[in-house]
Amino acid sequence: MKIRFNRLALQEALSFVAGIIPARAAKPVLQCIKISADEQGVSISGTDLEIGIRHIVSQAQTDRPGSSVVPASKVSAIVRESIDEVLEFEADESELHIRGSDSHFNIYTHDVEQYPDAIEDEGDSDMAVSLSILQQGISQTLFATAKENTKYALHGVLWEISEEYINLVGTDGRRLARKIVELDTPMPENHIGKRLILPVKAVSLVQKIVTEQNSLIGVSYNEKKVTFSCGDVLITSNLVEGNFPRYQDIIPKDNDKMIKVNTDATLSAVKRASLLTTDESRGIKVSIGDGVMVFSSRAPEMGDAQVDMPVDYSGEPLAVGFDPDFILDALKVVKQAQIQIELGKPDRAVLFRCSDTFIYIVMPVEV
Structure with a gap:
């Protein structure tokens, strides 16, 4: 050679x-x-x-x-x-x-x-999707997957295949992100309803592919493996074995308090309110009242922090505790200028409607 x-x-x-x-x-x-x-x-x-x-x-x-x-x-x-x-x-x-x-x-x-040959030529792809749109979908779900392997099926991203789109879902049991990714061409009937769990490492690699603008990525799969083909790159990965939880049961249906907020302003408020948190006192409190949303934290050995943000709200007062990292992770990948926060009882999951195709659910914590 x-x-x-x-x-x-x-x-x-x-x-x-x-x-x-x-x-x-x-x-x-x-x-x-x-x-x-x-x-x-x-x-x-x-x-x-x-x-x-x-x-x-x-x-x-x-x-x-x-x-x-x-x-x-x-x-x-x-x-x-x-x-x-x-x-x-x-x-x-x-x-x-x-x-x-x-x-x-x-x-x-x-x-x-x-040398082991782990590469499988994909032949004809089962689906084609815009690489940039898929990469955005990965960025908006990957952060919510489990970082530990305690439940192996959670250490991956679920793909639910429909005729014209894929549902990407990531969860670690305490939060959940779902993104709808449109396909470039409709799926054949025999593929509709398929569910695949892709390893975090594999979808992270797809996110790193750099190629020409408007490129399509081809995806083919069987019961055990998935293959991605885009430009000069071919990736073959084993699928994650196991059952992904019924995430639909986690999505709140009856949260009746809805607030529209500016994405960047909320991101800034959460960052500032969390500056005095510690490993022992990690949570921040979000209090919603007439025309204002207050982000606060208290650490006995450090001090207090409070950030006020005006909002269009005149309903019943409500206070909820959050892990600030869980909120920041989601807001960092939101592309829209505004999002809608939907709340119910203080101990119920909160839904962040980040766009028509991207929702995020997070469980509250005690503060």
Whole structure:
């Protein structure tokens, strides 16, 4: 194998693929990437056995086809620190030579036959969706997923497939975000009603894809795997096993107190009210009265904070406690200038209607 790479294009591909390579592994070959050159082009691929990535490097010239398996961290570091515009990679049976204008690195390689192939070509995609719209949907649901693996099905994003859209749902049991993502083409009848749970790591990778504006991403799936194809990137991932909770039961139906608020003003008020909170006194209190919403916090060892925000409200006074991080996480990904907050009893879930396609539900806390 002998390839000449544009260094910046290679660095971009390496950065994307190396992100899933484990720092520690039972077998050293799992800490490697595979560099391949054939009639289809030059690609970098990697896997952690749950997810596989193949990234085409378009700015590369193949002088001799072949493959090489090398430690991801070492190759990434060499390419990152290089000052050359072009790097030459030449491999034989046991070594990879990386040459620049003033440098020569010789890396011992691994057996190509021992490298696991986790990439599955998707064939025809089952669905197509705007990459930018899907990435926005991911950003508006991913933050609400569980950070621990106590309930494995919650450590993923639910996809509910309808004829013309997908429901994306993320929850950790204390909050829930749902986003409706429109499809570019209608789904066939045999796919309508399908439910997939995608791992957090897989949808995070989709969020990082950078390509041309107005690009579509193709998605194909079966009972165990899902594959994303967009531009130079192909991602294959196992699906999360288990049952996602009946999230529809969590969405409040009878919250009768509704307040429209400015998104940026509310974000600022929550940030300021939480400045004096501590790990022991983490919550903030939101009190709603005639024409005003008051954000306050109190920490015995720190002090008090209060922020007043005018609102159009003349109903019954109400006070609710929140974890400020749960509110900030949602407000940071809202695109609309205004949102509607829907409240009921103080101990009931509060609904943030962030747009026609994005809702967020959060449970109150004691303060």
